Amino acid sequence: MENRNRWSNLYLALVFIVLYAPIFYLMYYSFNSGGTMHEFEGFTLDYYREVVQDTRLIIIVINTLVIALLSSAIATIIAVIGALAIQHVRSRRAKNTLLSLNNVLIVSPDVIIGASFLILFTIAGVKLGFSSVLLSHIAFSVPIAVLMILPHLEEMSPTLTDAARDLGATRRDVLTKVILPVIRPGIFSGFFMALTYSLDDFAVTFFVTGNGYSTLSVEIYSRARQGVSLSINALSTLIFLFTVLLVVGYYFLTAKKAKKPSAERTAEAGVPR
Amino acid sequence: MTSKAKQVYLIPYYLWIALFVIAPVLLILYYSLFDLNGKLTLSNYANFFAPVYLKMTLSSFWYAFLITVFSLLVAYPAAWLLTRTKHKQLWLLLIILPTWINLLLKTYAFIGIFGTFGPVNSILDVLGIGEKQILFTGFSFVFVSVYIFIPFMILPIFSALEDLNPTLLSAARDLGASGWTTFRRVVFPLTVSGVRSGCMAVFIPALSLFMITRLIAGNRVITLGTAIEQHFLVTQDWGMGSTVAVFLIVVMALVMVLAGGRKGARNGK
Numbered sequence: 238m239e240n241r242n243r244w245s246n247l248y249l250a251l252v253f254i255v256l257y258a259p260i261f262y263l264m265y266y267s268f269n270s271g272g273t274m275h276e277f278e279g280f281t282l283d284y285y286r287e288v289v290q291d292t293r294l295i296i297i298v299i300n301t302l303v304i305a306l307l308s309s310a311i312a313t314i315i316a317v318i319g320a321l322a323i324q325h326v327r328s329r330r331a332k333n334t335l336l337s338l339n340n341v342l343i344v345s346p347d348v349i350i351g352a353s354f355l356i357l358f359t360i361a362g363v364k365l366g367f368s369s370v371l372l373s374h375i376a377f378s379v380p381i382a383v384l385m386i387l388p389h390l391e392e393m394s395p396t397l398t399d400a401a402r403d404l405g406a407t408r409r410d411v412l413t414k415v416i417l418p419v420i421r422p423g424i425f426s427g428f429f430m431a432l433t434y435s436l437d438d439f440a441v442t443f444f445v446t447g448n449g450y451s452t453l454s455v456e457i458y459s460r461a462r463q464g465v466s467l468s469i470n471a472l473s474t475l476i477f478l479f480t481v482l483l484v485v486g487y488y489f490l491t492a493k494k495a496k497k498p499s500a501e502r503t504a505e506a507g508v509p510r
Numbered sequence: 511m512t513s514k515a516k517q518v519y520l521i522p523y524y525l526w527i528a529l530f531v532i533a534p535v536l537l538i539l540y541y542s543l544f545d546l547n548g549k550l551t552l553s554n555y556a557n558f559f560a561p562v563y564l565k566m567t568l569s570s571f572w573y574a575f576l577i578t579v580f581s582l583l584v585a586y587p588a589a590w591l592l593t594r595t596k597h598k599q600l601w602l603l604l605i606i607l608p609t610w611i612n613l614l615l616k617t618y619a620f621i622g623i624f625g626t627f628g629p630v631n632s633i634l635d636v637l638g639i640g641e642k643q644i645l646f647t648g649f650s651f652v653f654v655s656v657y658i659f660i661p662f663m664i665l666p667i668f669s670a671l672e673d674l675n676p677t678l679l680s681a682a683r684d685l686g687a688s689g690w691t692t693f694r695r696v697v698f699p700l701t702v703s704g705v706r707s708g709c710m711a712v713f714i715p716a717l718s719l720f721m722i723t724r725l726i727a728g729n730r731v732i733t734l735g736t737a738i739e740q741h742f743l744v745t746q747d748w749g750m751g752s753t754v755a756v757f758l759i760v761v762m763a764l765v766m767v768l769a770g771g772r773k774g775a776r777n778g779k
Contacts, residue, residue, distance in 0.1 A: 245591045249601075252588045255657065256608050259619035262629075266622065274622030275629070319523035341531050344710075344766065346718030348735040349755050352742050353534030356541055356752075376530035379523075439614055439721060444742065454614050461618040461725055465625075473615040480610045488603070 260477060267470035274465050284471035291468070294456070300367075301436065301453040308374035309382075309431030315375070316382030316427055317420075323383070324390050339380045350377060351444030358445060365447025373445050374435045381434060382427030389423035390416075422490075429487045535759065542752035554753035563737075567757070570733040573648070574716035577655045581712050582705065584656065585663035589704075592664070593671045602668060609661045617725050620654050621645065624726075646728030654726050655716055663708040670704025671697075714762055734758050 262274075267285070271278030288294060319339065326332045342350060354376070358369045397419070401411045417424070439454035446455055453476075460469055545551050557563065588605075595601050608616070622628055624644040631641045644650050674697065682692040698705075718735030729736075734754055741751030 245594070248587060249591045249595070252584065252660075253604065256605070256660070259616050259623060259657070260608065260611055262623060263615065263619045273627070274625065275627040275632075315522050315526055318520060319526070322520045322523050335527075338527050338531050341535075344714065344762065346714055346735065346758060346762070348718045348720060348738045349538070349758060350534070352738055352751060352755055353538050354530075355742060356537045356748065357529075357534055360537070376526065379526055379530075433610060437610070437612055439612070443721075444739075454612055457612065457614045457618065458721060458725075461614060461621065465622060469615070469618060473612070473618070476615065477611055481607070484603075484607060484610055 260473075263470045264474045264477065267467055267474045269467060272467060274467070274470070284467045285475075287468045288471045288475065294472070297451050297453055297456050300451070304367075304371055304374055304452060305432050305435040308371055308435050309378055309428050312375045312378035312431045313382050313424060313428045315379050316386055316431075317417075317424060319379065319383045320386040320390050320420075320423075321416075323387060339383050341380075342377050343380050343384075347438075347440030348444075351441040354441065355444045365445060366450040369445040369447065370442055370450065370452065373441050374438065377438070377441060378431035378434050381430050385427035385430055386420055386423040389420040393419045425490050426487070429483075429490070433483070433487075538752045538755050538759070540752075541748050542756045544749045546747050546749065554749050557750065558753050558757065563754075566732050566737060567734065569731070570717055573652065573655075573731060573733060574713050576652050577659065577716040578709050578713045580652065580656045581659045581663040582709065585660055585708065586667055586705070588660075589664045589667040589671055592668055602665075605661050605664055613658060614721060614725075616658065617654060617722050620650065620657075620726055624650050645726065646730055648727065648731055651723060651727035651731045654722055655719060658722070659712045659716065662711040666707040666711065667701060667704040670701035674700055710765060714765060717761070718758060 266274045266277070268280050268282070269277050270281035270283065323332060323335050323339070326335060350373075354369070354373045355365075357363075358365060358372070363369050363372065393416070397415055398411050401415045406414065437454070438452075439458060442452050443455050443458065446452070451459075457469060457472070460466055542554055543550055543552070545553050592598060592601055592605070624630055626641065626643075626645075628644075630644060634640060634642055678696055678700070679692060682696045687695065717733060718738070719733055720735040720739045723729065723731045723733055723736050734757070737754050738751050738758070741747045741754065
């Protein structure tokens, strides 16, 4: 039994090592003065300096953040409306249809989302660049935010709104003073999920970005295709630290309400972009 | 009056569905009917069923299948062991954390790791096997993809295992089942829904990967995703690209119906 325990711990440890090795590998070599991802020659911060001084890169980082914040804010608003819409539908069949339409973009491969949005924007005459990227990020963030908000809406007791109405609250009061506060945790997790989706997205952005406009992942892709450059390592170290901060923040925000983060919900968020 | 007011404020959501869910699918279908010169034709479909594309499709499916199977083989025991640990939620969070790191950065790391002078080759050298070309092969493609997808396989299986009633295991033991029999007859059948959603979360994206094939497999492996990207962004042959996309959508729908339908039957029982 003791022996068996050791083997299983070893297996888990191995999985964790493999999961984290590439990330730490990148971080380690970001300090290599040798300029390659093998043979560590000496410690240097040159690549960090390079990243910080690269104005083009800084602009791209700002672009990425602007797109992420703006798109997730707008997507969350649309998602609140969407969740209300789905909840208000009485007929089961219509509800299921709405739900499956909602989930289409979650299960579709990114390549298809990207390609179809490219056609859409070209036909609609949307210039490829900031607006097309923003629109597509809003578009693919909406369904996941809806899925985060909907359970909170369904858990809410209908007597709450009835009571508010009886006490003379207007429609608007019911929404702002009763419904929105109750579903606030859902709204927050929806926003954060949209944010991480947007920050992480590569494939969709790659299709609709056009010339001259770029987000971080598209930039990383084009740099990585040219081969190894340690400024990417430095950049990825910074991104990793930022991500950890974001995740910790997200967990603190959600863990306050629901003590245990549900595995199911994180699994839903699991379709890679 | 009130119902009308409600309708007005629901507009953004319905607009979103119309514009970004329904329209794109219709547009893909529509474009698949045109050739490079903008002529209405079915030639794209004829081309698709020619040997070149069929071979590509088959290899794409084969790779996606391999990736799914290997992910499952690694993820199931890991998920099982995770449910046995203390502080499960913390460990689970640590499994999820890498998924928040940009996919491209993780892929890029493997360029170094699998490179000619990378650590894997050094290890092979020390073991006396000698240096091997690892980068730009089918193996590296499968490995990196499995690496990327493992958390998405672990999560649903983990939650299925969490829902498993532990008394069932004791019951199986009491009735004299061996460890393997318990697993085969009790544990696995009861967690098959988690396995199924894990496989779905891996198989469909694996069919459409294109950045990993470009960065790691050096265009040795061509998936349906690579083909779509190539047609849309390089050769500008939107018609053919759309045809491949239509095919991918059909496959996706089939997979969903198959998985969803059986699940429904199970729930109805």
